Amino acid sequence: MSRGHSKQIPLSLAKQQSDELSEAKRQRRRLISRWILAGPLAFIVSVLIMASMPMWMPMGAGNVNHLAFSVLLFPAIWVAIVMYVLLEENMTRAAVLLVILFFANGIPVVLGVMKMLAAMQAGGAT
């Protein structure tokens, strides 16, 4: 999704300078958001996907498919997300997609962890 970088003909020198400045600023902002998305956020989202996978994936005959695939696919999911962010031109879209993935997987995980903490407290009480 390459967006047009064609600049309008400047009305004055000052305008042109400010355009260049804002263009440089925009490039910088894109670079920083790409770093954040491909770096920490991609890692967190892939951990969340791995964590939520055992909740919806069927166990299969050996009762392990849900565990096996979440653990196995983790490096692949991570690389896939990082590669997607690197190749995506539209940073807003990448951000929206990662945030959706973050919440879609994060909410069940938080609920699961809360359940675990409750179980541990109940276990500790007895």
Added chain:
Amino acid sequence: MIDLLYCLLGWMVSGLCLLLIARRDPKRFRAHSLPVPTDQRYRGLLFIASLFPGVAIAMTGSVSAVIIWAGGWTVLGWLLALKRPKKESASV
């Protein structure tokens, strides 16, 4: 032992095919300012043929031999290509 036999046979066939490709590979000779071999036929076919031992071994049902052969195939290709071409080798 049978794995070893499969792999050795497979590597021989694959190595021969890869060697034949290397000997008629245009980029290889052009890059070293040597006359480009005229005979460039069957290069695609030879490449597929170099993979054929893998299929043959797979048909015997030995998973381990297929994987060992595949590992060796990648190393063979690398080592064969690493050697610089000579003028006289530009023909088959």
Added chain:
Amino acid sequence: MIELSQARTQRLLAVHGWSGTVLGLFLYVVVLTGTIAVLAHEIGAWSAGGQTLDEPFSVPVDTLIREQVESSNEAWREEIGIFGSVSGNIRIWMHEHATNPESGNTEDYGRLVEINPVSGDVVNDVEGWSGEVFGNNPISALEDFIVELHVNLHLPHPWGLYATGILGFIMLLAAVTGLLIHRHLIREAFLAPRLKGALLTKRDRHVLAGTWSLVFAFVLAFTGAFFSFAISLALPVVAATGFDGDQEAVIETLLGVPVPEDTTAVELANLDEMAATVKGEAYSGVAGYSVSNWGRADARVVVNTYPAEGSMSGKQYSFEGATGHFLGEKALVGTAPSVGGAALALMGPLHFGSFAGLLSKFVWVALGIAMTYVTYTGMQLWVQRRSDEPLWRGFGHWLMIVGIGTPFALTLCAHTFFAALGGGGDAYAWTAWGFVGASAFALLLGVILQKRTVAAENLLIWGLAFLLATLPLTRLLSGGTGWPSAIQNGDLVIVGMDVLMLVSAFFVALWRSSILRKLVTQAGLPIVERSTAT
């Protein structure tokens, strides 16, 4: 091959190069030690000076094991692992699950006994937590040091695993980005490195080796990242969401063990008879046993086998311990055969390359050498592209110091290890100090010869060749098994490892010595030309 826009290609190239350079030195150390660690078992046998039996369970062992277990603390019959040692003996690990007061975690506590299966003599006998009794056999010091460097970079748990996991991920990312940024993957697959200028030579070398090793770089990086993260990150995470935080429960599910409890005392059935049953099923030898609740009605015995020829992993068979009743083949992972279980079981063989004896190990070593080469030449290329800048030239100097200094230090620590074995010193400490000392020497050399990279390089390379060539001598002088008796006992691995050291020394010398190169060329053997431009 795959057409990407210029902006995208540049982005991928930046990620490929920067991640490869910033973390490349560490990745190089991990890949190099991984290549050596393929032969960990052989290094162990070489250190041990021979093996009692190549397959320790090929002789009757039931009486020997029973005697040890039944004379030990009854609590340790909860879990008993029985497996082979590097010396070709039997190790029996009788233990219970208890809370370690030091760490506060549930750990294994018990007694580890090593017995010679032929004579029945007890070779070693220690009691303690699993962390104390394992990784304490002086004979395994060298093997353990190399494996620990590969797995953890000698960092404390779990940080070492995180570090190597990230390095595995970086390698995976490098393979994927490398595939996408190289536009002429097929057209240049047979392009021998051009000797027209240092930049082109380095580029061609890196690209050619990278092209051919792409598939297995992917496999090895993926499985490596899996192993690091599975233990350090995935297990706790998955346990938290799927098992209310109970990691023990996750492992039990993976192993598929639960048996209804019955504490009635019943004598355990004969292990050798179980082995005989298994041999008819597996077409390969017994690699070990694990027994739970020894001497009780609910006892279970799982017999592990080596991989039969043609398959990637060994098999497991389970028996009712009390009656010896054969329950059939047990899935390696999970309660029944499944796609996920099979995929998990493949990770080990694919990463370690140990599924078909020496044949697969040699191929894996070759793959490892290719990966090491790709990592190293990649960094060289990145530096060469920026050779106008003093900072990068400086990095190039230190790249060489680490690049050759690491194998130099690994070889020297093998020397100190053998010396310690012979002299009765602490083999673990001597191995570690040998490595640290040699690394310090290489770094010092780097500082002294800061402006003379070629001189430092020559010194290190000749030093490495010398250390490799004299390693068999050090081993012999430290009381190691000599060739005649090794051959007589059929311990060919000792001779093999010695020869491997000498051959490696020859190739390292060949790399530097123009006289040797001339001799080899005169003998009509092919040689890959060295670039004249540096």
